[in-house]
Amino acid sequence: MYKILMYICFSIGDCFVPRNDKKMKNSQLYKGSLNTIIMKLLEENGKMYGYEITQKVKAITAGELNITEGALYPALHKLEAEGILDVEIEKVDNRMRKYYKLTEAGTKETVNRLAELEDFIRTMQSLVNPKLEF
Amino acid sequence: MYKILMYICFSIGDCFVPRNDKKMKNSQLYKGSLNTIIMKLLEENGKMYGYEITQKVKAITAGELNITEGALYPALHKLEAEGILDVEIEKVDNRMRKYYKLTEAGTKETVNRLAELEDFIRTMQSLVNPKLEF
DNA sequence: TTTACATACCTAAAAGTGTTATGTATAAGA
């Protein structure tokens, strides 16, 4: 049986091997932080394209956090629709790239989001480590 | 028109006035952190009942974070079903209270969840404030 | 030259979590 399965697998390539190994780390904690992460990265780097964002996050967090494309691209589209991001399409090496950058409104909103994130972190720390409150 | 609306409102009491002013702060950031918060509080306080948890969180966070009952009670039921929590019903002042406490498995799991939370906070800080990485 | 891997975009169904809006009931205070 083992041999048969091996044969089948080899014959159809990477079956059973998940093609997409990226995911936002197990825990639910990262839920809700994607937009803030995107905006912060764009604030820092001026303009970035989707794939670049996934790689950057992976690099910065040493593999801790892997943004899934299924979450990223819809998030970028939504931020664009909300007027937070502008998009600009370029063709590099015959491959399409959609560069995103913060609009003026997006830059202002980023300040708010980062403040919110810092509040959140402070609040969570006060819950988890109440001794530091003295 | 204004007067008419006022009249209607007074006549049916607290219409338009939301009865439930509790909510988990605006931003999406708190999504996914509720279970960890509940478990941490129970680890610290031994046993607590639902309403007590909402008040405790509000007090600790100085009103920053308000857990909604619509999120809390289903979460408690789920944690109980997963064997993380035990429940014990008491009657105090002719009012029901359902006290929850961590099971043995729940106590072990709490350690993991808190470690995850600390990882999460570290990761987010490295994203938001990359300068500190040096 | 076929296979695998990296780059680069996309979307739809399902799962998970929380909000909103209720409902029920007791006790205390204005």
Next chain:
DNA sequence: TCTTATACATAACACTTTTAGGTATGTAAA
């Protein structure tokens, strides 16, 4: 009597992310 606080509960809805695909180009290995 009306309101507020205490104390539980759930159902409809909304939002975000995962899972699991799909398409296409360039390059290096087998």
